[in-house]
Amino acid sequence: MSLRPEPAHWFECLIARDDLAPTLESLAAGGHVQLETDLPADDTEALTDLSILLEDYHQLANRYYLYWPQAVAPASVAGKPATTLYRALQILRDWAVQADPLITELERLQAEDTDLQRLREWLAGVQKQETALDIAALAGSGPLLAALLYRVAAQTELPELPAGWFRWDVPQGEDFFTLLLGPAQDRENVEHELSAQRVRRIPLPDWLHGTPRAAGSQIDARLQVHAKRRERLRRALRASHETYALTDALGEIARLEWFLRHVRYQISGATLAWVRGWSNAPDAAQLQTQLAAAGVRALVQFTPAPVGRLPPLVLRNPRWARIYELFPRLIGMPSAEETDPSLILALVVPLLFGYMFGDVGQGLVLLIAGLWLRRKFPAAALLIPTGASAMLFGLLFGSVFALEDLIPPLWLHPMSAPLLVLAIPIYFGAGLLLLGMVLNGLQAGWRGEARHWWWRDAPVIVLYLALLSLFIHFGAIYGLVLGLLSALVGGLIVGHGNPAVRIGLAFGELFEQMFQLAVNTLSFSRVGAFALAHAGLSQAVMGLADIAGDAGWLVLVLGNVFILALEGLVVFIQTTRLVLFEFFIRFLRGEGKGFTPLPAPDYFAFTDTRSQS
Numbered sequence: 325m326s327l328r329p330e331p332a333h334w335f336e337c338l339i340a341r342d343d344l345a346p347t348l349e350s351l352a353a354g355g356h357v358q359l360e361t362d363l364p365a366d367d368t369e370a371l372t373d374l375s376i377l378l379e380d381y382h383q384l385a386n387r388y389y390l391y392w393p394q395a396v397a398p399a400s401v402a403g404k405p406a407t408t409l410y411r412a413l414q415i416l417r418d419w420a421v422q423a424d425p426l427i428t429e430l431e432r433l434q435a436e437d438t439d440l441q442r443l444r445e446w447l448a449g450v451q452k453q454e455t456a457l458d459i460a461a462l463a464g465s466g467p468l469l470a471a472l473l474y475r476v477a478a479q480t481e482l483p484e485l486p487a488g489w490f491r492w493d494v495p496q497g498e499d500f501f502t503l504l505l506g507p508a509q510d511r512e513n514v515e516h517e518l519s520a521q522r523v524r525r526i527p528l529p530d531w532l533h534g535t536p537r538a539a540g541s542q543i544d545a546r547l548q549v550h551a552k553r554r555e556r557l558r559r560a561l562r563a564s565h566e567t568y569a570l571t572d573a574l575g576e577i578a579r580l581e582w583f584l585r586h587v588r589y590q591i592s593g594a595t596l597a598w599v600r601g602w603s604n605a606p607d608a609a610q611l612q613t614q615l616a617a618a619g620v621r622a623l624v625q626f627t628p629a630p631v632g633r634l635p636p637l638v639l640r641n642p643r644w645a646r647i648y649e650l651f652p653r654l655i656g657m658p659s660a661e662e663t664d665p666s667l668i669l670a671l672v673v674p675l676l677f678g679y680m681f682g683d684v685g686q687g688l689v690l691l692i693a694g695l696w697l698r699r700k701f702p703a704a705a706l707l708i709p710t711g712a713s714a715m716l717f718g719l720l721f722g723s724v725f726a727l728e729d730l731i732p733p734l735w736l737h738p739m740s741a742p743l744l745v746l747a748i749p750i751y752f753g754a755g756l757l758l759l760g761m762v763l764n765g766l767q768a769g770w771r772g773e774a775r776h777w778w779w780r781d782a783p784v785i786v787l788y789l790a791l792l793s794l795f796i797h798f799g800a801i802y803g804l805v806l807g808l809l810s811a812l813v814g815g816l817i818v819g820h821g822n823p824a825v826r827i828g829l830a831f832g833e834l835f836e837q838m839f840q841l842a843v844n845t846l847s848f849s850r851v852g853a854f855a856l857a858h859a860g861l862s863q864a865v866m867g868l869a870d871i872a873g874d875a876g877w878l879v880l881v882l883g884n885v886f887i888l889a890l891e892g893l894v895v896f897i898q899t900t901r902l903v904l905f906e907f908f909i910r911f912l913r914g915e916g917k918g919f920t921p922l923p924a925p926d927y928f929a930f931t932d933t934r935s936q937s
Contacts, residue, residue, distance in 0.1 A: 327667070328770070329637035329658050332358065332602040332919050334629035335611065340621040341597050345579050348599065350618035352922040356611060358636060359601035359922055377409045381577055384416050391427050391561055393571045409580050412573040419568040423561060430557050433550050440550075442475055442526050444543045446501040447536040449494035460533035462503075470511040472504040473526045474518060483517040486510045501526075582925040604638040604919050636919040645670045647705045651903055656914020661770045663763045663911060670709070672756060672907070673899055678713025679749060680854035680895045682738075683862070685725030686888055687714025710896075721855075725884050726862035738859040746852035753848025753906065754792055757841060760910025761785050767911060779814030780830075783807045784837050791838075808834075844906045851902070854895055861887055 335357065339347045351357045450457060465471040476482065478498040485491060489506030504514065515525065532539045565571065603626070605611050611624040629635060637657055639649050641664070648669040658664050681687070687710075694707025718724065722733030738745045761781065768777035790803025815830025816823060865883030869876035 326640055327663050327766075329639055329660060329662070329664055329916055331635035331660065332604050332638050333608075333626045334633070334635065335601060335603040335605075335608065335624055335626055337599045337611075338623045339597050339599060343620040343622060344597050344599075346618060347615060347620045347622045348922070349579065349582075349925055350615055350620060351599075351611065352924045354611075354614050355921040355924070356605040356614070357601055357603050357922050358920050359599065360633075377406065377413060378577075378581060380413055381409075381416070381581075384413075384420065388416075388420060388423070388427070391423065391430075392574060393565050408576055412576045412580075415568050415570065415573040419564055419570055422568075423564050426557050426560050426564075430554060430561075433554055433557075437547060437550050439526050440529075440543050440547055443473070443528070444540055444547075445496055446473065446475075446494060446503075446526070447540045447543070449496055449501060450536045451540070453494065455536075457536055459528075459536060459539040463528040463530050463532045465505075465528075468508055470504075470506055470508040470514075471528060472511070472514065472518075473528055474502050474504070474523045475526060476500055476502055476521075476523050480521055480523065482521060482523075485514065489514070579925060601922075602636055602919065604921070634917065637916045638919045639664050639666060641666045647703070648673060650703060651900070652908070652912060652914065653918070654900075654904060655908060655912060657916035657918035658912060658914060659916035662767055662913060662916065665763075665908070665912065668759070669903065673706070673903065674709040674713035675752070676749075676851055676899045676902060677710040677895055678715075678717040679851055680898065681710075681714045681858055681892060682717030682721040682855065683723045683726065683858070683887075684715045684718035684731075686884060686892075687711045687716075687718055689888060690714060690892065721859070723859070723862055726865045726880065726887065728859075728862065728866070738855050739863065742852075742856055745855050746849055749848045749851035749855075750845060751792070753851070753902070754788075754845050756848075756907050757844055757910060758785065758788065760907050761788075764911040776818050779810075779818045780833070783810035783814055784834065784841070786810060787834070787838060788841055844909075847906050848902065850898060854891075854898060858887070858891060858895075861891065 337347065337351075447459075462471045475496065476499060478500070482491075482502065485504065486506065489504060489510065492503045492505075494501045494503070506514065518525070532542055534542075603611060608624045608626045612622075615622045615624065637660060639646075639658075641649065645666050648666040649664075651669055651673070652658055652665055678687070689711070690707045691711030694704050694711055697704035698708070719731070720733060720735040721738055722728055722731050724730045728737060736744075761784065765774070765777045765781060768774050768781070784807070786803055787807030790800045790807055793800035793803065811830050811834045812827060815826045861883075865880060865887070868883065869879040872879045
């Protein structure tokens with residue numbers, strides 16, 4: 325735990341080449357390493373070799389991924405990555421030679437079944453119109469007569485037919501089927517015109533005969549035969565998966581594809597490889613233990629970083645304070661010469677939120693929601709301390725689910741003393757701003773600029789404290805004089821130019837800083853304003869519940885839901901705004917480079933999305 329971000333450690337890992345991929349996978353799973361992205365100049369095995377092989381893999385995937393195993397687990401990769409990838413690709417190619425005829429037949433059956441199902445829908449529409457129609461005559465039309473059937477999307481305008489052609493439409497939902505009959509000599513021209521309208525022709529098989537009802541039964545029988553045939557083909561495909569160990573081959577490729585995206589390494593001889601980068605682990609022993617648990621052969625050590633490489637920074641906070649790291653990261657990573665405010669925010673954020681949203685029942689709802697959602701949405705863990713703080717202030721204000729007559733307030737009802745409720749956050753905000761200025765002074769000392777801070781920024785603190793104290797005791801006027809004199813002397817000592825210019829610049833900067841501080845301080849009055857607004861909303865809900873009579877409980881429930889959803893969101897926004905734009909601007913710049921851990925493997929899953937009918 326530290327007020328400053330800490331630099332990550334430079335690590336080097338000597339790995340048996342056969343264990344290279346599982347070693348990196350184990351390190352990535354722990355989230356403790358960041359690899360260097362540049363390749364060493366003396367690499368003897370170029371990763372571009374893997375890229376070329378992976379292009380071949382993606383070409384195979386574009387054609388066959390729908391027919392690969394539905395779920396693929398990462399397989400154990402041993403040996404050189406390029407050799408492993410080549411072997412896995414050869415397995416895929418050999419499998420494709422055997423599987424391609426099966427897949428071609430499956431796709432042919434699927435296309436034919438699609439046409440048959442559309443034809444079945446058309447026949448059902450014809451049946452509804454009770455029209456006498458000889459299906460065999462249509463299917464066997466020719467050589468003088470042409471019969472063309474299309475399914476057409478709604479609002480599609482079909483071209484005008486040549487002379488001698490007949491058109492019959494059958495509605496199908498918002499779309500419709502159209503049957504075209506005419507001289508066979510015009511068939512090619514008609515088909516060409518319709519193809520431009522992006523309508524697909526439905527073939528009329530020559531094995532259909534009888535009435536529309538009978539033809540529909542023939543299609544159903546044909547679909548059943550096809551379904552059995554497709555199932556036999558799928559069983560044959562699944563058997564080919566086992567024959568060629570396709571799941572293992574795809575698992576090897578999954579791991580190696582992740583390896584290529586994230587890993588840079590250096591070959592050292594025929595049996596060893598080096599992996600280097602940064603680690604946020606406190607010592608090398610932690611990484612060594614992690615690798616030993618994974619059963620890989622590797623040796624990890626922390627060494628001085630190479631010359632010219634700047635370490636990324638790590639925030640080290642106790643577990644309960646880590647959720648507050650998201651606030652400084654909204655601005656950027658604190659640099660090595662800046663303060664990490666996470667520990668301070670662990671107190672400030674709940675206090676600000678709880679003061680604005682003081683209610684025992686509503687705070688309990690937020691706390692339970694945080695406990696429930698934090699695993700799926702880590703940021704939801706903020707609801708736990710803020711909900712607990714809202715419960716505490718609910719006890720102080722005597723509010724439970726907007727009801728102010730269930731428990732007596734341990735302090736006061738906000739509406740009974742509005743000026744006091746408004747004043748307290750202003751002084752709290754002033755203390756927070758003073759803390760920010762003190763932190764800025766601490767940072768100036770880390771940068772070796774303490775002298776400049778004492779003469780230019782410290783007088784601002786004296787003046788600010790004096791102005792705040794004037795509301796309590798008139799003797800603070802001496803602090804104003806001391807602050808002005810300090811600013812005058814500081815301008816003369818650390819300023820540039822002739823004395824008049826130095827004094828003028830010093831007082832100009834002092835006026836600007838004091839004006840900003842006044843605005844920032846008054847901004848905290850919104851905390852009290854929202855506390856009063858919350859109390860006002862609660863009283864409004866209670867009043868509406870009283871008017872509603874027997875339905876008062878429903879009004880109370882809906883009112884609490886409204887307060888939780890709307891005001892809870894607004895209060896979170898206001899808390900974030902005060903932290904970012906009033907507190908952080910005093911000391912935080914966010915100019916550091918954060919530690920980015922190697923992402924854990926995101927192995928894929930293949931799913932057959934084609935129709936299983």
